Amino acid sequence: MSDGPILVTCGLPYTNGPCHLGHLRTYVPADFYVRFLRRRGEEVVFVCGSDNHGTPIVVMAENQGVTPRDLSNRYHEHFAHIFQRMGIRFDHFGMTDGETNHRRTRSIVNALKEKGYIYPQVVEQSYCPKCRRFLPDRYVEGICPYCDTPARGDECDQGCGRHLEPGEIRKPRCLVCGTDAELREQEHFFFRLSEFGKFLEDYLQGLQGTSNARNYALGWVKEGLRDWNITRTLDWGVKFPGHDELVVYVWVDAPIGYISFTEEWARSKGLDWKRYWCGKNKVTHFIGSDIIYHHCIFWPALLTGAGYSAPHAVVASGMVKIDDQKFSKSRGYVVWTGEDYLDKGLPADYLRYYLLSYTNHTKELNFSWKVFSERVNNELVSTLGNFIYRSLFFAHKFFGKVPDGPVSAPTMEAIDRCVGDMDRAVRDFEFKGATDALMALAAYGNGYIQNQAPWKLVKTDPAAAERVVKDCLQVAHALALLMEPVLPDAAARVWRMLGNADVVEEHPISDASVRIASVTLPEPVPLFEKLEESRTRELEAVLKKRVEWAKQAAKEKDLVSIEEFSRMDLRVGKVISAEPVKGSKKLLRLMVDIGEEKPRLVVAGMAEFYKPEEMAGLSVIMVTNMKPAKIFGIESQGMVLAAGEQASLLVPLKDVPPGTMIR
RNA sequence: AGCGAGGUGGGGUAGUCAGGAUAUCCCGACGGGCUCAUAACCCGUAGAUCGAUGGUUCAAAUCCAUCCCUCGCUACCA
Numbered sequence: 001m002s003d004g005p006i007l008v009t010c011g012l013p014y015t016n017g018p019c020h021l022g023h024l025r026t027y028v029p030a031d032f033y034v035r036f037l038r039r040r041g042e043e044v045v046f047v048c049g050s051d052n053h054g055t056p057i058v059v060m061a062e063n064q065g066v067t068p069r070d071l072s073n074r075y076h077e078h079f080a081h082i083f084q085r086m087g088i089r090f091d092h093f094g095m096t097d098g099e100t101n102h103r104r105t106r107s108i109v110n111a112l113k114e115k116g117y118i119y120p121q122v123v124e125q126s127y128c129p130k131c132r133r134f135l136p137d138r139y140v141e142g143i144c145p146y147c148d149t150p151a152r153g154d155e156c157d158q159g160c161g162r163h164l165e166p167g168e169i170r171k172p173r174c175l176v177c178g179t180d181a182e183l184r185e186q187e188h189f190f191f192r193l194s195e196f197g198k199f200l201e202d203y204l205q206g207l208q209g210t211s212n213a214r215n216y217a218l219g220w221v222k223e224g225l226r227d228w229n230i231t232r233t234l235d236w237g238v239k240f241p242g243h244d245e246l247v248v249y250v251w252v253d254a255p256i257g258y259i260s261f262t263e264e265w266a267r268s269k270g271l272d273w274k275r276y277w278c279g280k281n282k283v284t285h286f287i288g289s290d291i292i293y294h295h296c297i298f299w300p301a302l303l304t305g306a307g308y309s310a311p312h313a314v315v316a317s318g319m320v321k322i323d324d325q326k327f328s329k330s331r332g333y334v335v336w337t338g339e340d341y342l343d344k345g346l347p348a349d350y351l352r353y354y355l356l357s358y359t360n361h362t363k364e365l366n367f368s369w370k371v372f373s374e375r376v377n378n379e380l381v382s383t384l385g386n387f388i389y390r391s392l393f394f395a396h397k398f399f400g401k402v403p404d405g406p407v408s409a410p411t412m413e414a415i416d417r418c419v420g421d422m423d424r425a426v427r428d429f430e431f432k433g434a435t436d437a438l439m440a441l442a443a444y445g446n447g448y449i450q451n452q453a454p455w456k457l458v459k460t461d462p463a464a465a466e467r468v469v470k471d472c473l474q475v476a477h478a479l480a481l482l483m484e485p486v487l488p489d490a491a492a493r494v495w496r497m498l499g500n501a502d503v504v505e506e507h508p509i510s511d512a513s514v515r516i517a518s519v520t521l522p523e524p525v526p527l528f529e530k531l532e533e534s535r536t537r538e539l540e541a542v543l544k545k546r547v548e549w550a551k552q553a554a555k556e557k558d559l560v561s562i563e564e565f566s567r568m569d570l571r572v573g574k575v576i577s578a579e580p581v582k583g584s585k586k587l588l589r590l591m592v593d594i595g596e597e598k599p600r601l602v603v604a605g606m607a608e609f610y611k612p613e614e615m616a617g618l619s620v621i622m623v624t625n626m627k628p629a630k631i632f633g634i635e636s637q638g639m640v641l642a643a644g645e646q647a648s649l650l651v652p653l654k655d656v657p658p659g660t661m662i663r
Numbered sequence: 664a665g666c667g668a669g670g671u672g673g674g675g676u677a678g679u680c681a682g683g684a685u686a687u688c689c690c691g692a693c694g695g696g697c698u699c700a701u702a703a704c705c706c707g708u709a710g711a712u713c714g715a716u717g718g719u720u721c722a723a724a725u726c727c728a729u730c731c732c733u734c735g736c737u738a739c740c741a
Contacts, residue, residue, distance in 0.1 A: 018741090022740065024741080216667045217667090220667090222666090223665090288740065288741030289668080290736070292735090292736080316736085321734085359676080360676080364735085366735085374674090374691075375675095383690090386703060390699060391700085434674075450697080450699095450706095451705080496739095528701085
């Protein structure tokens with residue numbers, strides 16, 4: 001079945017905030033996948049680590065008055081602890097700021113340099129004279145050079161959506177202090193991603209995992225690839241070899257972490273990490289669908305360029321929504337794994353089951369406490385838990401042990417079917433399909449015990465009742481083995497209640513069809529407890545409160561003080577003349593008298609709604625202290641106020657002279 | 664705007680590539696039965712113009728075209 005060891009990794013959690021449900025959407029299925037395959041006899045290594053570099057961490061650390069290292073350590077510990085509590089068990093959980101990763105990153109960058117895949121280029125970059133530093137990526141805002149709309153430093157987020165290279169943006173401003181940034185020249189280093197188009201196209205055709213990852217990446221490759229600037233002017237990060245003033249871009253050293261964490265793990269076991277990364281490999285990355293580009297394009301190109309093998313599979317999970325709202329920390333739509341879930345005493349098993357069984361792995365998952373508790377109560381508690389408990393209860397009460405004798409053929413078939421279905425589903429990354437198969441076996445058990453009615457047989461034909469109970473216990477035994485990857489804690493409890501002294505995880509799943517021995521049964525206890533409605537309401541209330549609180553905070557943040565308002569110089573202006581701007585459909589060139597010596601020249605986008613002759617003579621409201629802006633080559637010295645799509649002009653109701661202040 | 668992923672009873676989902684006769688399964692709702700078990704389990708009922716429109720065909724959820732909506736790439740993000 002296996003042709004070499006499988007290395008499974010998860011997208012690295014970024015150490016600038018706590019673990020939330022979105023993270024778990026990737027980590028729980030990965031952990032399930034690893035647990036299941038291991039118990040199918042595959043050799044699997046499971047590594048992950050925290051991602052510590054990049055500007056957001058530097059800025060957040062500054063805000064909190066701590067070092068980036070301190071901040072990273074804090075959240076690193078947090079994630080490690082949460083994963084342990086959630087039953088997500090990595091063989092190793094490292095840090096990208098660790099020594100191994102610094103070394104491995106430099107080694108890979110040097111390899112790329114040697115092979116000519118990295119070249120220097122002088123770029124103009126935004127520099128904030130007040131903060132006295134270069135402004136990377138998102139710490140700049142300005143105007144998109146392609147479509148003239150406001151944009152962020154690395155992406156035209158409101159307009160055309162183009163990716164912007166550092167230095168491309170026009171009118172850059174520092175996002176931290178608001179100062180106009182200046183452009184300074186600096187030597188940076190670029191990765192020749194554009195040369196990997198053909199390689200990627202072939203590679204992606206054969207890439208295993210989920211189709212969303214493959215298709216999305218193929219689309220990008222077909223559009224053509226641009227070289228990447230892989231250096232940043234920062235202190236925090238992996239120093240670019242030979243240039244201490246530069247660090248490598250976080251998306252270089254973060255995925256290299258996958259290799260470094262394998263190295264660290266292998267070292268501790270006295271093994272060779274190359275076995276997992278060089279030559280034919282079975283590296284499987286579990287990631288969120290937001291970082292497909294990096295894992296399916298940039299990362300394979302980087303690896304290939306440096307002489308490593310590209311990953312075997314990429315499994316991309318859909319994003320999480322909360323109560324039908326887009327996931328958003330600032331708007332309060334977030335469920336924290338610790339604070340909102342584990343700390344409240346809710347079992348990890350419930351959440352693992354819910355995340356795995358709710359919807360297709362690649363689709364968006366809409367979380368709500370109502371559906372969560374509904375599924376827990378009706379599926380886990382009623383179907384699965386109840387079947388196991390009623391079987392054990394009955395067996396214990398009437399026989400005190402597992403009865404001797406055979407297991408019926410239909411029951412064995414049901415078990416084998418479940419094993420086969422789950423196996424197929426897991427290997428296809430259909431995790432919902434896998435939990436469905438598990439629940440189908442529990443449903444088989446329920447149907448079987450109901451139809452056979454051993455509680456009747458025990459009075460008329462005790463031997464027949466024994467045979468029925470034997471079947472039920474065999475199913476419970478199979479369920480314990482099969483549910484372990486989903487519900488590790490519950491599986492361990494069932495295993496003990498079945499009279500086993502050893503550990504369920506040490507048994508291969510194929511033991512499901514090994515006939516159980518006649519052992520003494522301890523007194524069983526119910527497997528799961530229902531979530532009371534009052535409990536669900538409490539959990540909903542926490543979320544609701546957070547959303548309201550966030551709304552309030554946003555409102556306060558948006559409130560404008562009288563001082564801020566008074567900075568705006570709003571005046572009544574009289575339009576002296578108006579004429580169309582040549583070559584433009586939308587623009588009018590206005591001369592407006594605002595009580596100054598000379599009228600102001602204003603370019604206004606209202607030609608579609610007003611004829612020049614309608615405008616002339618009108619009194620309008622104008623912002624007079626706008627920064628002059630060049631529109632269509634004409635410098636506009638103010639802005640005329642208008643409302644809505646139709647540009648309905650704001651005009652004074654009573655006659656006032658030009659230059660009158662608006663208060 | 665572009666590219667990618669989606670849209671199937673109240674929620675989730677199978678089926679779509681290789682078109683076929685009552686559209687699958689799980690949960691919820693409703694009714695009945697049963698009682699070993701955590702008011703559970705079993706059986707049954709209702710509920711879907713398969714996002715919209717047009718086309719191809721004897722036949723369309725499925726193929727073709729156009730359009731609409733949601734999400735991702737695109738703050739805070741796995």
